[in-house]
Amino acid sequence: MKAFIVTLYFPLFSLKQPLAFQVADTNLLPSPSSLRGALAKSLAYIHPNHFNGNDFQSLVESWLRKVEEIVPFVTAKPESCVIKGTVILSRLRTLEQRERKEPRDAMRRGITFLYKLKACFIVNERRAIETLGSGALNKIWRALWIMDRIGDTESLIFVSDVSPPIDPKQKIGSEGEVNTITNIDFAGVLDNPIMDNMDLCFTYEATGKKIRRPRYSRTHFLPLSVKRVRKFIVYAPYTYKVKVRRGSIYQIRDLKVVAGESL
Secondary structure, eight states, X not given: OEEEEEEEEOSOBOOBOTTOOSEEOBOSSOOHHHHHHHHHHHHHHHOGGGOOSSOHHHHHHHHHHHHHHHSOEEEEEEOSOEEEEEEEEEEEOTTTOTTOSOOEEEEEEEEEEEOEEEEEEEEOHHHHHHHHOTTHHHHXXXXXXXXXXXXXXXXXXXXXXXXXXBOOOOEEESEEEEOSOEETTTEEESSOOEEEEOSOTTHHHHTTXXXXXXXXXXXXXXXXXXXXXXXXXXXXXXXXXXXXXXXXXXEETTEEEEEOTTO
């Protein structure tokens, strides 16, 4: 296993919460799957051979499954305070609804002001070589540099640094402090971090689309604490204590990460 740490800057961030209706509220932080999806997109530019065929939707789903096998653990650490807000989006749907008399509509969209984030991508080197061939780690490193969007269309990002591959062998143990997003399947908390239901998979069932069963729970602990500053609710970076059920806590540079047994 190898790890890459990516430093990201956001003007603003928005990732619609699953099943949000009419008012599209946003998650506080990018979900692990959205971070992996950003890598999958840029990695497809560098390794386009997978996309040969007519059923593009199936090819995309197959590619996302391959990238999940290559990068089984993804997490993130906020490097700045977070504030939530909303905007009104006016949308012109002339391409989607040609017979509609009034193709324009509007909705309230949640946004998060998140200045800086560090994301950690833990790579299964064997799977990476099987899928990407020789120089797999270099391809992933290059793909991380060209990530341009995480979340909704407006959520552009700027990548300022990508570490070389790191060997995550500094194991802290099964109990200790963590400063990154943690999947609830892997650990229980001995503290009070914020919880968030990211990437709720039963949305596929609720919308009548293809049913997909999650490999892991989509509930996560976030390394954030909340406080009121005058009339604003501010979420500050927070280190919380966990007891790991599956895997261990690893120190990867300044990130403390819970990863599963396969690491």
